[in-house]
Amino acid sequence: MAPSPLILGIETSCDDTAAAVISNGKLLSNIVSSQSEHEAFGGVVPELASRAHQRLIVPVVETALEQARVTRDDLNAVAVTYGPGLAGSLLVGLSFAKALAIGLDIPLIGVNHLEGHIYSLFIAETHPEFPFLCLIASGGHTQLMRVDKGLRYTVLGRTRDDAAGEAFDKVAKLMGLAYPGGPAIEHLAEKGDPEFHRFPRTRLPGFDYSFSGIKTSVLYYLNGFSDAERKALYAEHLSDLCASFQEAVIDMLVQPLRRAVRETGISEIALVGGVSANATLRGRLEALAKQSGGHLFVPDQAYCMDNAAMIAVAGNHKYIAGQHSALTLTVEPSLSFA
Ligand code: KG4
Ligand code: ZN
Secondary structure, eight states, X not given: OOSXXXXXXXXXXXXXXXXXXXXXXXXXXXXXXXXXXXXXXXXXXXXXXXXXXXXXXXXXHXXXXXXXXXXXXXXXXXXXXXXXXXXXXXXXXXXXXXXXXXXXXXXXXXEEHHHXXXXXXXXXXXOOOSSEEEEEEOSSOEEEEEEETTTEEEEEEEBSSSOHHHHHHHHHHHTTOOSSHHXXXXXXXXXSOTTSSOOOOXXXXXTOBOOHHHHHHHHHHHHTSOHHHHHHHHHHHHHHHHHHHHXXXXXXXXXXXXXXXXXXXXXXXXXXXXXXXXXXHHHHHHHHHHXXXXXXXXXXXXXXXXXXXXXXXXXXXXXXXXXXXXXXOOXXXXXXXX
16 A cells, blocks of 8 residues: 555535545645536536536646646546435546546545545544534535544434525525525625524424425515515615524524534534535534533635545545445435435
8 A cells, every 4th residue: 555645536516526636645736616507597407517527527637636746647546426416417527537547547436425524624634533523514415423433423413305505595596696595695694683584493303404494484484575575675684684594594503413412412513514614603603612611623614615625535544444446336316324
């Protein structure tokens, strides 16, 4: 085994085409090309995403290698997301990675995208002590995990319907805001009153989540106004509406975690996935961790949204542990932890 493996990571599970190079655990490059073709649709269009990945995969990988000042021949392994995600999008990344692994005669390492988000915590030098609680909140997933030594995971709870980021995206679309909705809503919410309107919070037993109710209640609330009234409401209170909605989602994300801290006695908390970019959510979880004598860990902003650095880091760990994948590996759009 090479003492300092040089690994290429590839991530194409949704609408970001990404490649990163890591050497001996140190990140040398991290390239993400976010597809703009979905903006007009207020959400990701799977067919457009896979076509864009086909167009972007070669230049994105080439740029990642160039920036890292290495060539394909220097690589010891290629790590790639094989699920969960959009089938057509995953297929582009996995097929490219397989071709590279075969052509260069190096190992292929399949990485679970959600596991990748957890590994994003290990890009920085400071990371949580085991065991820790990890909330994965993205556009496609909302899961609460317990992570033990050796990165062994237990799923404590998951969403029964929409993901938290999906709720941000769908509500932003209802209010005519840009995609992705999370940053747009957070930006407006900064100037808004979170108590302007109290949207009902869905609370489930245990540690599960549900975000379809909040989306419907925003829809019903907005439909209660005539077109003219709604226009006036947006003109005067759009930021208040965003703040009220954001507050409800954050309450619903924090509550199961608070219960998990109480029931497990674990106060080291990590927040990963696109929604972890939200400063109000970070603040709330930081307070929760502090109250219980622990700490909150969040990846740097560049590693919150989908990226290949997290896939390369996961690949590095798996390479060292000798966990290679067979070349018969196939995409698993509905892959989960359990
Ligand atoms: O992890 P990610 O890049 O892709 C998936 O795996 O889904 O997450 C994207 C999601 C989108 O739904 C986006 O609206 C949400 O993360 N997001 C945010 C913020 N930034 C991105 N949600 C709330 N506040 C933000 N600042
Ligand atoms: Zn993700």
